[in-house]
Amino acid sequence: MTELERALAALGEELEFPQSRDVWPRIADRLRRRRWVRPAVFALAAGVAALAIALAVPPAQTRPFATGLGPALTQPTLKLPASVTATKYYKRPGLAAALLRYRGAQLLFAELRGDQMGFAKKFVGPTTHAEEVRIGEWGIWFTGAPHVLMWDSGTARTRLAGNVLIWLQNGVTYRLEGQLNRDRMLVLARQITP
Amino acid sequence: MVGRPLDESDLIRRAQRGDTHAYEELVNAYQGIAFRTAYVIARNASDAEDAAQDGFVKAWRALGRFREGAPFRPWLLRIVANEASNRRRSAGRRASLALRAATQQPSGDAAPSPEAALLSSEQRAVLLAAVDELPDEQRDVVALRYFLGLSEAEVAETLGIPQGTVKSRNARALARLRESYD
Numbered sequence: 393m394t395e396l397e398r399a400l401a402a403l404g405e406e407l408e409f410p411q412s413r414d415v416w417p418r419i420a421d422r423l424r425r426r427r428w429v430r431p432a433v434f435a436l437a438a439g440v441a442a443l444a445i446a447l448a449v450p451p452a453q454t455r456p457f458a459t460g461l462g463p464a465l466t467q468p469t470l471k472l473p474a475s476v477t478a479t480k481y482y483k484r485p486g487l488a489a490a491l492l493r494y495r496g497a498q499l500l501f502a503e504l505r506g507d508q509m510g511f512a513k514k515f516v517g518p519t520t521h522a523e524e525v526r527i528g529e530w531g532i533w534f535t536g537a538p539h540v541l542m543w544d545s546g547t548a549r550t551r552l553a554g555n556v557l558i559w560l561q562n563g564v565t566y567r568l569e570g571q572l573n574r575d576r577m578l579v580l581a582r583q584i585t586p
Numbered sequence: 587m588v589g590r591p592l593d594e595s596d597l598i599r600r601a602q603r604g605d606t607h608a609y610e611e612l613v614n615a616y617q618g619i620a621f622r623t624a625y626v627i628a629r630n631a632s633d634a635e636d637a638a639q640d641g642f643v644k645a646w647r648a649l650g651r652f653r654e655g656a657p658f659r660p661w662l663l664r665i666v667a668n669e670a671s672n673r674r675r676s677a678g679r680r681a682s683l684a685l686r687a688a689t690q691q692p693s694g695d696a697a698p699s700p701e702a703a704l705l706s707s708e709q710r711a712v713l714l715a716a717v718d719e720l721p722d723e724q725r726d727v728v729a730l731r732y733f734l735g736l737s738e739a740e741v742a743e744t745l746g747i748p749q750g751t752v753k754s755r756n757a758r759a760l761a762r763l764r765e766s767y768d
Contacts, residue, residue, distance in 0.1 A: 404732050407733055410625070420606065420610065529648065
């Protein structure tokens with residue numbers, strides 16, 4: 393260690409770190425609350441995050457996957473793992489998306505800038521299933537049924553074209569939609585955000 | 587009866603199974619370094635506390651992906667550092683670290699360490715100001731490496747960058763600081 397490095401280490405001893413309170417009581421409270429979160433509640437996240445995609449989508453189960461995303465682009469707008477093939481790309485303010493082929497299934501993948509998990513509310517019907525999954529900082533596996541989306545500027549009635557996995561990591565909200573089961577979707581999601 | 591203290595890997599395994607008591611022990615063990623890590627990045631006590639708290643909650647949710655046998659501290663600090671960086675970006679400010687008021691006499695009655703005794707109060711102030719002037723990416727490396735005493739590998743893991751990048755940022759930072767220190 394050089395003299396300068398020793399001086400820096402010595403300086404570290406002199407730094408004034410503020411006193412912090414014990415954070416455990418607040419953490420414990422947050423962990424306890426989460427245990428009682430019901431699917432319909434954490435839909436606050438899920439669907440809502442169904443976001444820009446679902447938002448602009450027509451109310452038909454026959455809608456093409458990427459309806460509402462604007463014209464397809466040829467230039468890649470997303471970084472994707474080698475296991476998928478992107479057939480089309482889309483870009484809108486705050487959102488980048490791609491149509492993918494993966495294990496024989498067509499998927500719609502989207503990245504949204506920021507934490508969209510609490511942006512709006514989603515009211516799920518009795519046939520909608522939402523389940524918290526371990527992916528990113530928070531993930532929700534969501535199997536579809538007709539539902540209403542509410543967000544900060546409107547509502548839309550839509551229908552999922554397949555199962556949906558939504559997760560949050562490093563300030564980005566990710567969404568995968570398509571006919572894959574939960575485990576396969578999670579495998580792909582972990583390739584996208586290792 | 588006095589129980590055998592649980593080692594960290596036991597606590598992690600129990601926490602992964604949902605045992606909040608085990609996680610509480612991990613939080614107690616690491617909340618100090620987590621707060622200081624967040625503080626040197628966010629430069630604000632309130633943001634640092636929030637970042638540490640959010641980091642621990644996110645780490646709890648991510649425990650299932652923690653690789654058994656991997657070092658827990660840098661894994662945790664990376665989550666906390668990320669939270670702190672997000673807050674720094676949002677705040678858009680560039681605050682400075684502060685030295686203790688009684689700079690000439692470190693806390694308590696203990697004599698200053700030989701290294702601390704090397705520096706006059708004026709040198710301390712000049713050096714700290716020079717650190718504050720560094721670009722964020724270099725300042726983070728210097729703060730974690732020297733102020734918090736993390737190893738190069740831990741700094742790399744905490745900041746989510748390769749160890750070679752830590753070395754190069756550190757070398758550039760030291761070159762700049764040397765101009766002020768010499």
